[in-house]
Amino acid sequence: MNNSKVAVIGGGSWATAIVKILSENKVVTHWWLRNQKDIEHIRKFHHNPSYLSSVNIDADIIRPTEDLELAVRESDIIFLVVPSAFVAEVLLHLDTQILKGKIVVSAIKGMIPEENILVTDYIQKRFGVLEKDIAVIAGPCHAEEVAMEKQSYLSVASEARETAIRIEKMLQCRFINVHTIQDVVGVEYSAVIKNIIAIACGVAHGLNYGDNFQAVLVSNAMQEISRFVQAIYPKERDLNASAYLGDLLVTTYSQFSRNRTFGNMIGRGYSVKSAQMEMDMVAEGYYALKSIFEINKKYKVNIPIITAVYNVIYERITPIIEFKILQEKLN
Ligand SMILES: NC(=O)C1=CN([C@@H]2O[C@H](COP(=O)(O)OP(=O)(O)OC[C@H]3O[C@@H](n4cnc5c(N)ncnc54)[C@H](OP(=O)(O)O)[C@@H]3O)[C@@H](O)[C@H]2O)C=CC1
Numbered sequence: 663m664n665n666s667k668v669a670v671i672g673g674g675s676w677a678t679a680i681v682k683i684l685s686e687n688k689v690v691t692h693w694w695l696r697n698q699k700d701i702e703h704i705r706k707f708h709h710n711p712s713y714l715s716s717v718n719i720d721a722d723i724i725r726p727t728e729d730l731e732l733a734v735r736e737s738d739i740i741f742l743v744v745p746s747a748f749v750a751e752v753l754l755h756l757d758t759q760i761l762k763g764k765i766v767v768s769a770i771k772g773m774i775p776e777e778n779i780l781v782t783d784y785i786q787k788r789f790g791v792l793e794k795d796i797a798v799i800a801g802p803c804h805a806e807e808v809a810m811e812k813q814s815y816l817s818v819a820s821e822a823r824e825t826a827i828r829i830e831k832m833l834q835c836r837f838i839n840v841h842t843i844q845d846v847v848g849v850e851y852s853a854v855i856k857n858i859i860a861i862a863c864g865v866a867h868g869l870n871y872g873d874n875f876q877a878v879l880v881s882n883a884m885q886e887i888s889r890f891v892q893a894i895y896p897k898e899r900d901l902n903a904s905a906y907l908g909d910l911l912v913t914t915y916s917q918f919s920r921n922r923t924f925g926n927m928i929g930r931g932y933s934v935k936s937a938q939m940e941m942d943m944v945a946e947g948y949y950a951l952k953s954i955f956e957i958n959k960k961y962k963v964n965i966p967i968i969t970a971v972y973n974v975i976y977e978r979i980t981p982i983i984e985f986k987i988l989q990e991k992l993n
């Protein structure tokens with residue numbers, strides 16, 4: 663039994679997968695979900711009816727609750743797992759002092775819209791959490807495969823080694839291998855951008871481009887990620903590590919990727935609205951596009967793939983035309 667007191671904030675597929683991992687390690691967890699019906703269902707039947715419903719929720723270890731404040735107050739480690747667009751709204755009524763001295767782990771791969779800042783920057787700014795108490799979960803890992811207990815790998819990034827190791831021990835289990843890394847900003851930006859690239863791959867697939875094109879798209883994208891991350895936060899980092907390249911590959915190639923699925927619909931001619939309505943899950947890349955585009959007005963990095971996706975999604979340029987232009991910029 664792990665003695666840390668933990669809260670998981672969020673009721674979607676990734677939150678459900680993280681709850682499964684914590685439960686495997688016997689970590690007593692307050693699990694906040696916004697949907698009262700889901701909470702009652704979990705209490706009664708020990709499954710999340712809306713996401714990864716095959717996952718068994720151990721009632722002795724996992725305590726679903728509608729009381730966010732209680733979940734946070736009772737815990738010393740908080741896992742944030744709501745899509746980035748809803749973070750500010752979900753945390754709105756929490757006292758600004760409530761996270762002081764607690765460890766906050768962001769499992770979110772997105773940015774706070776409007777403010778155009780990373781989730782960890784938002785948590786530090788709004789709640790005064792110290793950098794040493796912040797961690798990020800990254801790596802190529804789809805919730806659906808965690809649910810099936812397929813061997814997976816996670817990276818825990820923190821500037822404080824002690825914090826990273828504490829979280830590593832909490833997540834390492836039978837089917838999850840965890841390693842630590844000291845690059846919160848690089849890992850977060852890379853995870854944000856790979857979602858946009860996965861939309862690009864989906865659009866390309868929807869337009870009937872083949873594997874040859876996607877391989878070139880992804881390798882050019884890796885260079886794009888490298889240029890952007892090094893411009894924003896220069897540091898010696900191995901972008902071939904699974905926290906960066908691995909996550910890009912799984913999201914651009916996996917059948918489970920929501921971002922790729924969303925892009926595929928756009929490529930096939932769906933409007934943005936109808937593609938979003940068709941999916942009952944969130945494609946973070948849609949929101950990230952706007953933030954990265956805004957941030958890049960200052961850094962002026964050459965980001966042709968992100969620009970092409972931005973033009974398709976926000977400027978309503980026909981994908982077939984935009985991708986013909988992009989084609990000429992890849993090598
Ligand atoms: N799924 C995955 O494999 C992975 C996901 N992530 C990241 O985890 C984060 C969470 O995504 P994930 O769990 O997959 O999400 P899902 O797409 O599975 O679920 C969407 C979640 O968003 C909630 N939601 C929808 N609208 C609102 C709203 N207006 N206010 C508050 N909450 C809302 C839903 O709640 P409700 O059901 O009540 O509508 C649900 O909990 C994202 O940043 C994602 O990038 C990271 C790694 C892997």
Ligand SMILES: O=C(CO)COP(=O)(O)O
Pocket residue numbers: 771801802803804857860909912913918919920921922944945946
């Ligand atoms: O981050 C992920 C896998 O590592 C999930 O990607 P999607 O949101 O596109 O499914």
